[in-house]
Amino acid sequence: MxxxxxxxxxxxxxxxxxxxxxxxxxxxxxxxCTGEQFQKGYILPPGALEQIPIGASQDQVLIVMGTPSTVATLSGEVFYYISQRSERKVAFMQQQVVDQRVIAIYFDKNRTVQRIANYGLQDGKIFDF
The missing domain is CATH 1.20.5 (Single alpha-helices involved in coiled-coils or other helix-helix interfaces)
Structure with missing residues (x-):
């Protein structure tokens, strides 16, 4: 028993x-199965663009923003700060881009800020980097 x-x-x-x-x-x-978020490229510090007035020097831009993602020099100089945010809703699935930013800071011949543009996902094509 x-x-x-x-x-x-x-x-x-x-x-x-x-x-x-x-x-x-x-x-x-x-x-x-939980989702993930991914941040690639430049991360814009809060309030950084407000610290760069039109007419600011190129050195001031470098101090506030840091090194640009890329630089163009064709017609004047332009600093580009590029970032992309994507997410994957379920593990093992393809990532989808949810936000893409290109901040372009245009300089004149005297190397002072001429204008600042903030391009988003709706302004261009999705690209991988």
Missing amino acids: TAFRQSAGMRGFAAGLRVAAAALLVGTMLAA
């Missing part, structure tokens, strides 16, 4: 262990 009680107790323990393992497995699978 004692052997019967022990085996029944062991069966209860094994069943509880199986339930716990199944719950752990389901929890792990659900955690793997």
Whole structure:
């Protein structure tokens, strides 16, 4: 009779262990399905653009904004600060671009700020970098 009680107790323990393992497995699978967000490129500090008035020097722009993502020199000089934010709703799925920013700071021949443009996703094509 004692052997019967022990085996029944062991069966209860094994069943509880199986339930716990199944719950752990389901929890792990659900955690793997949560979405992710990705930030690539330049991260604009809060209030940075307000610190760059028209007529500011190129050195002042570099102090406030840091090194640009790229520079164009065809007709005057332009600093480009490029960023892209994407997300993946479910693990193992393709990322989708949700925001893309190109901040362009145009300089005149005296290397002072002529104008500032803030281009978004609606202003251009999606690109990978």
